[in-house]
Amino acid sequence: GTTLTTKQSSAIWPNNSTFYPCAADASTTFTIVAGYVEGSVRSRVRATPTVYLIWNSNLTVLSTWSYSATNNSWQSRLTYSNSNTRSGQYTMSVKINSDDPTRVLVGMPYLNTVFLFVIGNSGTSLTLASSLGTGNSVGFGKSVTWLTKSQAAILTTTYSANYLTYYSSTVYLYTNLSGSNIPLKPSAVFPNAQQPIPSTI
Template structure:
């Protein structure tokens, strides 16, 4: 079981029970004498969700979502679920982001089987089963905490410390935290290091993750026409048509779309 009291708001408590595959959110009242269950989240039918829990801010949290076989005899996978902009009463129905992701991979020096997570006001600490330590440092809006060691200015051993990187064009990050940047939605755009996305002109083409808008006049409309039956089709196709004609008692003929008048179709079909 894992427990973490919110350092930014002591009335909120997270309790992870991996055996039940559930994380419970409690609120404290009555001068610390009353503990009320206000929310809970689980992760399907496996076990291991809630192996570790950590508050990252008054409205941000992280959950170590491990997966084991039903008897805990074998480890299957590890993820860190990040939640931002939480309400005061519980957890969101879906995580804001999940580590590992393309901006925050698990470094090669860290084992994929994670053991626990802990937090300070500015750092999420990740511990693997062999004692490897990863520090993910919160970044300001417009930046993200990269765990990609190839982007580090110097070679990094253990412990591994994240580096601060600009959000790529087409992405944004509006608040401080350890979470990655997110894509601009369709109809919006952004430049490098953006804290929010800018709406595109209503008549412009702006797909998901757009870095700029494209005028509709610059786009070319392409229509795809369906081809008629090729005269060099295989004998197998001819046999199928012939058999169909015999079974239906109607004449069989090769017809190219657009080459036969409707009355000719009536002649081919025969009397109804």
């Protein structure tokens, strides 16, 4: 049978931090959880996008990755002021490759970026291998999934910068994702001129 283990969240997250989970995926031995670690109320930046690698057997955090924006980038001006409330604006997505569990995709559409992580040291370390963004907009990485060991699909849902207006959705297909870098150009994009979205689904 399956055993369900529960543990107080305050006993899991490092440094007595307040963590707001947004997405998770699990393998047989570990779980990847992505979300926001709350910052100081006096700080301009109210939260930090964070990814945890958790060992399933005892719910211990083995490795932590925290996002740091490039100086003078548009992401460096973000404050994450409402990331502690449920909102489509702050969603994330996580997918462990079932054919190769050492490879993990994490989508952060608020940053318009998808991250490729590698699990190493016998499943105890989480290392950022590469990341890919699509410019000064939002929505890239709304959902991520692996199709095979080296193929992936990324959903982009495009909104206005204030998230009040929905524009469109696009699926990016990557068929050569075997290395440590996410290719700059996708292998295919849907919809396109040859394959438009039907008027009714």
